[in-house]
Amino acid sequence: MANYELINELTQFILKESRFCDQSLYSDWESLWTDDGHYWVPRGPNMDPEKHVSHLNDNRMRIQTRIKALNSGTRHSQLPVSPMSRVISPIELEAEEGDEYQVGVNFNLTEMAIQSTHDMHIWAGRITYQLRRVEGELKMARKKVVLVNGNEPIPNISFLI
Amino acid sequence: MNMPEQGLKRDYSHLIQEGKVHSSMYTSDQVFDDEMEAIFHHGWVFVGHDSEIPNTGDYVLRQLGKQPVIMTRDKDGGVNVIRNRCAHRANMVCGYEGENKKVLVCPYHGWVYDLKGALIDVPHPDGYPDDFDKSQLGMVPATQIGVYRGFVFASLEGSGITLAEHLGDATALIDRAVDLSPEGELELQAGWLQHRFKANWKMLPENDCDGYHVETTHASFMHATDSQAMDLLADTDAEPPVVRDWGNGHMEIDFNVAYRSRNIPFEWFGRVPASKLPKYTAAMIKAYGEERAHELSVTGPPHAIIFPNLFLGELNVVFYYPVSANECVQLYTPMSLKGAPEVNKRAIHQTEGAVGPASFLIPEDVIIAERNQSGLSAGGQEWVDLSRGMHREYEEDGKIVSHMSDETVNRGFWRRHREEMLRDHSA
Numbered sequence: 001m002a003n004y005e006l007i008n009e010l011t012q013f014i015l016k017e018s019r020f021c022d023q024s025l026y027s028d029w030e031s032l033w034t035d036d037g038h039y040w041v042p043r044g045p046n047m048d049p050e051k052h053v054s055h056l057n058d059n060r061m062r063i064q065t066r067i068k069a070l071n072s073g074t075r076h077s078q079l080p081v082s083p084m085s086r087v088i089s090p091i092e093l094e095a096e097e098g099d100e101y102q103v104g105v106n107f108n109l110t111e112m113a114i115q116s117t118h119d120m121h122i123w124a125g126r127i128t129y130q131l132r133r134v135e136g137e138l139k140m141a142r143k144k145v146v147l148v149n150g151n152e153p154i155p156n157i158s159f160l161i
Numbered sequence: 162m163n164m165p166e167q168g169l170k171r172d173y174s175h176l177i178q179e180g181k182v183h184s185s186m187y188t189s190d191q192v193f194d195d196e197m198e199a200i201f202h203h204g205w206v207f208v209g210h211d212s213e214i215p216n217t218g219d220y221v222l223r224q225l226g227k228q229p230v231i232m233t234r235d236k237d238g239g240v241n242v243i244r245n246r247c248a249h250r251a252n253m254v255c256g257y258e259g260e261n262k263k264v265l266v267c268p269y270h271g272w273v274y275d276l277k278g279a280l281i282d283v284p285h286p287d288g289y290p291d292d293f294d295k296s297q298l299g300m301v302p303a304t305q306i307g308v309y310r311g312f313v314f315a316s317l318e319g320s321g322i323t324l325a326e327h328l329g330d331a332t333a334l335i336d337r338a339v340d341l342s343p344e345g346e347l348e349l350q351a352g353w354l355q356h357r358f359k360a361n362w363k364m365l366p367e368n369d370c371d372g373y374h375v376e377t378t379h380a381s382f383m384h385a386t387d388s389q390a391m392d393l394l395a396d397t398d399a400e401p402p403v404v405r406d407w408g409n410g411h412m413e414i415d416f417n418v419a420y421r422s423r424n425i426p427f428e429w430f431g432r433v434p435a436s437k438l439p440k441y442t443a444a445m446i447k448a449y450g451e452e453r454a455h456e457l458s459v460t461g462p463p464h465a466i467i468f469p470n471l472f473l474g475e476l477n478v479v480f481y482y483p484v485s486a487n488e489c490v491q492l493y494t495p496m497s498l499k500g501a502p503e504v505n506k507r508a509i510h511q512t513e514g515a516v517g518p519a520s521f522l523i524p525e526d527v528i529i530a531e532r533n534q535s536g537l538s539a540g541g542q543e544w545v546d547l548s549r550g551m552h553r554e555y556e557e558d559g560k561i562v563s564h565m566s567d568e569t570v571n572r573g574f575w576r577r578h579r580e581e582m583l584r585d586h587s588a
Contacts, residue, residue: 041519043352053351053495053512056519069385069521076378077524116531117359153357153490156527157519 010103010131011091013138018088018107021160024081029160030067034132034139039063041161043150055150055157070158076115077158083112084159099133100141113155121155124148171195177579179572180548184537187361187545193486195582200469201226203586204320205305205327207471207480208232208313211240212348218261218276224482225317230303231255231265232313235276242306242315243278248298265300274300310339311347312471321584327468330560331411334465338473341457342498343444349478351509353492354517360530362483365491366466366574368526369474370412372404372565373549378529382521393419394565404570406561410468410577412570417460429461429475430504431511441503462496466570468577476508477516487534493517547571 013032020029033039040049041056049057058066069075086109095102109123130142145161147154171191176183186192200206206225213221214234221232222245229245231254245253247267254267254274264281265274273282278300283289303315307324312335314324328335339347368374376383383391393402393416400422403415420428426435435442435458445454463473472479476498481491495512497505516523537545550567563569 043354050506050509051351053354053493053509053517055354055513055517057510057513062514065385065521069381072381072384074380074384075525076381077528115528116535119359151352151355153355154518155357156524158524161519 006101007091007093009138010093010101013131013140014088014091014103014105014129017140017143018086022084022086024070024078024084024159026067026070026160030063032140033060033063034134034141035060037063037140038142039066040142040144041150041157042144042146045146055147055154056161070160075158077156078115080114082114082159085110094128101129101131103129103131105129109161111159119155123157123161125150173579173582177575177582179576180551180568181544181546182575183544184542187363187534188486188537190486193361193483196578197226197483199581199584199586200578201317201483202228203316203318203584204469204581205307205314205316205322205324206469207467208242208306208315210347210349210478211308211311211313212346212350214240216261218263220255220258220262220265220276222255222258225303225315226483228317229253230315230317231300233265233276233278239277240306240308240313241277242303242313242317243300244302244317246300247272248280248300249283254300278302310335310345318586321586327409329407329409329411331407331409331465331467334407334411334413334463334467334473337417337460337463338476338496340449341462341476341496341504342500343441343448344500345448346499347478348497348499349494350497351495351512353494354512356491356493356518356523356527357484357488358491358527358531359488360527360534361486362470362481362489363574363578364530364533365481365489366412366469366472367571368530369472369479370404370414370464370466370570371568372402372414373568374526374529378525379522381525385521393423396423399423402565403562404565404567405557406569406573407465408560408573410574411466412573413463413465414565414570416464421456421460424459426455426458427461428459430507433507438503441501444500466574468574474516475511476504477512479516491523493523547575 017032037060039058042054070078086107089106092104094104105127107127111121113119113121125145125147128144131138132141176186208223209221209232217234217236219234223230223232230242231245233241235241245255247254249270249272252267252269254265271284275281280295280298303317304319305316307314309332339345400418402419405413405415427433462475464475465473470480476496477493478496479493481489483489493516495508514521547568550563550569554561554563554569561569
């Protein structure tokens with residue numbers, strides 16, 4: 001039997017994380033990470049991050065740098081920030097071990113690129129989260145985003161995806 | 162676009178002048194068509210790297226100007242650039258990249274070509290007469306193809322000059338990258354990041370060697386990181402970086418002069434201590450000797466444009482496809498240095514940080530380029546000013562050199578551009 005309390009808790013975390021991304025709440029979003037966080041957007045499924053170049057492959061240090069750049073007030077590619085709205089599918093608890101949960105969701109994100117072209121961009125794919133309970137609180141240890149168009153020419157992804 | 166094109170005489174000796182370029186050079190569809198013909202179909206362009214297709218039957222798909230092509234490795238070990246068009250009804254013979262192939266088979270009616278593009282078989286040949294000449298019905302190869310240290314260049318329609326003439330002295334820029342491998346070879350095998358943006362393709366080469374924009378356009382990066390580039394610029398005792406026009410439209414920002422004067426190994430490589438690259442350092446000494454290996458570790462890779470579509474940006478190989486006057490696709494991959502796994506492991510993550518749609522640097526350039534493209538449609542000023550540094554540039558070893566922030570390199574790019582646009586290709 002599924003543990004509905006746990007599913008609900010994981011879902012609430014992911015919905016909050018998604019909202020922080022949508023609203024470009026950079027520092028709030030950064031606070032969701034564990035100290036060993038890994039934020040990864042490969043070009044497609046079945047990629048090896050040590051062999052294949054990724055769109056984004058941030059260790060915790062680089063996540064911090066990314067947030068610092070976004071918070072600098074001079075990150076032109078997010079000035080002004082893109083208005084965004086993402087729809088997250090019901091979650092699938094893919095694996096569970098001790099205090100750690102692997103959760104998969106599909107997402108569909110609409111982004112208005114108001115910095116220059118004013119084009120509306122549609123982003124879609126599957127996110128795999130590694131969530132960990134640290135001192136009673138859920139944290140994000142890994143976020144992997146596999147885009148449907150990761151291996152195609154794509155516009156800027158300088159917002160939080 | 163919004164530029165008044167009616168009655169615009171496309172006299173390129175007028176539209177491209179020393180120190181200024183007419184706005185329509187970036188916005189006009191007619192200019193774009195002329196460029197595709199003169200520069201991307203007739204001229205030499207970068208196609209790919211031979212390490213992308215190491216084995217017989219390997220192939221990749223590319224776009225040269227308006228023409229889709231296939232780069233193949235044939236059974237004699239040669240590299241071919243052939244048009245991706247079936248001689249029968251013009252279907253693209255290869256619709257997507259995939260597994261190694263023995264022959265190229267058109268999925269429409271099944272015509273079969275060898276890896277050099279020659280037609281070897283058609284299904285149900287009784288539908289054609291006895292004098293049906295298969296030799297006239299191949300996938301037509303580029304008129305000229307040349308390889309320099311693994312970099313594959315081609316001229317689809319014939320350029321009138323050799324690859325050696327096109328590259329000129331700029332082979333030294335390619336050497337500067339390839340010599341960083343203890344085996345003297347690059348391997349491009351990490352795949353390409355692809356970035357689409359709505360600006361004219363020339364914004365890329367013009368920006369890549371522009372030293373003037375760095376502190377404003379890339380302010381967020383400078384703020385967020387401990388950047389060696391800023392150290393270089395701040396060090397008043399070091400030789401300052403310069404821009405250098407290598408002739409033929411090839412150009413660079415030469416950071417190497419500054420690195421050399423500071424003499425810190427791997428400062429160009431995020432200041433990684435040499436102790437973290439012990440095997441690489443040993444292999445380089447073995448290959449080149451102590452002195453040369455030290456020099457290579459200090460000066461590092463180039464930051465250079467090979468006209469018209471190749472950018473060697475530190476350990477990144479970057480090239481671009483013009484799509485229309487207002488749109489372009491740029492591709493990036495890390496250089497893997499053969500025999501240097503310690504370097505390659507780091508290089509891949511430097512690429513991710515520096516270039517690509519989610520990186521710290523290029524998204525900024527893209528947004529500026531897109532706004533720049535819109536700005537060009539505003540009247541009042543007909544010309545784009547590229548005069549910076551004309552009063553202070555100087556000649557050094559036959560090359561024009563100037564302060565890192567000067568538009569010396571843009572002027573060099575446009576000189577070659579104009580030459581190609583005015584070249585008579587009918588001969």
